[in-house]
Amino acid sequence: MVKRGQLFSLSAKDILPRSFYARDTQVVARELLGHYLVHYSPEGVAAGKIVETEAYLQNDPACHAARGMTRRNRVMFGPPGHAYIYFIYGMYYCFNVVTREEGIGEAVLIRALEPVAGIPLMQARRSRQKITELCSGPGRLVQALGITREQNGQDITSGPLVISRGEKNDGLPVVKTTRIGIKNGAELPLRFYLAGSPFVSKK
DNA sequence: GTCCTGATCCTCT
DNA sequence: GAGGATCAGGACG
Numbered sequence: 001m002v003k004r005g006q007l008f009s010l011s012a013k014d015i016l017p018r019s020f021y022a023r024d025t026q027v028v029a030r031e032l033l034g035h036y037l038v039h040y041s042p043e044g045v046a047a048g049k050i051v052e053t054e055a056y057l058q059n060d061p062a063c064h065a066a067r068g069m070t071r072r073n074r075v076m077f078g079p080p081g082h083a084y085i086y087f088i089y090g091m092y093y094c095f096n097v098v099t100r101e102e103g104i105g106e107a108v109l110i111r112a113l114e115p116v117a118g119i120p121l122m123q124a125r126r127s128r129q130k131i132t133e134l135c136s137g138p139g140r141l142v143q144a145l146g147i148t149r150e151q152n153g154q155d156i157t158s159g160p161l162v163i164s165r166g167e168k169n170d171g172l173p174v175v176k177t178t179r180i181g182i183k184n185g186a187e188l189p190l191r192f193y194l195a196g197s198p199f200v201s202k203k
Numbered sequence: 204g205t206c207c208t209g210a211t212c213c214t215c216t
Numbered sequence: 217g218a219g220g221a222t223c224a225g226g227a228c229g
Contacts, residue, residue, distance in 0.1 A: 056210075064225095070225075070226080088209065088211060089208095089209060089210095089211050089212080089221085090209090090222030091211070091223080094210060111210085137211070137212070139211050139212060140212075179210070180211095181209085181210055182209090182210055
């Protein structure tokens with residue numbers, strides 16, 4: 001059990017293996033809830049529990065990969081368990097996890113975290129004090145964890161940016177609903193979040 | 204080359 | 217609740 005503010009040290013067995021990601025994208029999106037996104041940076045470690053995700057499928061008009069591979073989205077077509085980070089609205093970055101086997105362009109967008117470690121660091125990076133405003137949104141959590149575009153394509157099963165095993169996810173109430181901020185495919189129920197969490201980006 | 208749109212967030216009112 | 221900030225990728229010519 002990880003408590004808020006606790007020092008975050010991982011051993012290899014805590015990290016989700018590549019096989020976790022090489023599965024159906026909706027299943028991965030659903031099962032990522034409750035696990036921890038951890039970033040070791042030169043300034044220190046910052047980590048949060050994943051409380052909100054969205055699935056992006058290859059035959060889905062909202063997905064960058066829907067129209068085939070380009071230089072921008074090529075990471076999505078690569079092997080699973082890698083980070084796909086892209087720039088949006090001229091100001092923000094979004095962090096995705098590549099799923100499915102190599103050659104299929106699908107990913108899971110991490111939309112919100114519950115901060116558990118490195119909170120002072122997050123507050124400094126975000127210029128915000130309230131815990132609920134540190135990671136409740138895709139652009140926010142990237143900023144709070146200190147993730148940069150340089151990490152696009154990076155392996156997240158080893159190295160400074162990883163997802164580690166949380167408590168047993170079974171039994172947590174999960175809501176499945178429509179995604180946020182998109183026009184095409186807006187009606188598809190591909191967003192997942194932990195019911196009642198004050199850290200989701202939007203109810 | 205030019206134009207337009209977007210998987211967002213913040214600052215007002 | 218509305219509007220602005222700000223820029224890369226993709227569509228088109």
